[in-house]
Amino acid sequence: MSAVLGDLAMTWTEVLQSPSPSALAWRLLSVRTGRDAVTAGPHRVLPAAQADAVLLRYRLGLPAEQAAEVMGREPAEFAWLLKQTVRTGAAA
Template identity: 40%
Template sequence: MVNMEECSVRPVLDGGGDRDGRACALEARAAGSRCAEAAYAAFCREHWPVYSRFATAVVGSAPVGRDLARAALRDLGAQWTLALRSASPSRYAWTLLAKALAPHRAPGLRALYGGLRCAEADALVLRHRLGCSVAAAGRAMGLSPDAFELLRRTALANAAHPEDPHMPPADAA
């Protein structure tokens, strides 16, 4: 078994990754890190298509979206051992992506994100703008399909009935 504490990896993104699905690769500094390298590369191959499409939709620009998605995956590579130790590496990675995109949201989506929790708005974009299945969207966000569907339904309910900030919570229902 590979001791992840001893692994030192450096993410390197392949510039051609957008076209051929090989968005990420790791340069291993320790021979024992091959397992971490393979896991990171597999994660990137699996998640790159959704991450790049999502980022493009959120920022409203394909080149900027791809660059931000690449940067988030680069950040993930630098924190890969932490992600592997987390409860959900996919959830950890999604958090990095969401944080990278937040300052760059397209004007058309700012109201959605302003009225909902970030994860709720992300769920709506994945499911309703990108057309991802519940399973695929949940996998991207690091959630089970049931947890994703609950999040999406909560987002729809909150979007349909936003609370008036001037109304006491007891009167909002």
């Protein structure tokens, strides 16, 4: 976690000028934790965006609007990601 905070500190100006600072922080956290290489949980069976939506909404319990903001997505797009996950039957 401290590495992510360091990354944010080093790019603070870019973060503040970003249209979605929380989405930029989420991407930095994803890179630092190796999210794309996760072999268990939703990232094993879902595309990254859908897995992130499931993680934020159901595993971390964020309200849908807040989870969408963290991902830098519109609420409707976030809802679509969750619907796609349910349609594929991979939301476990």
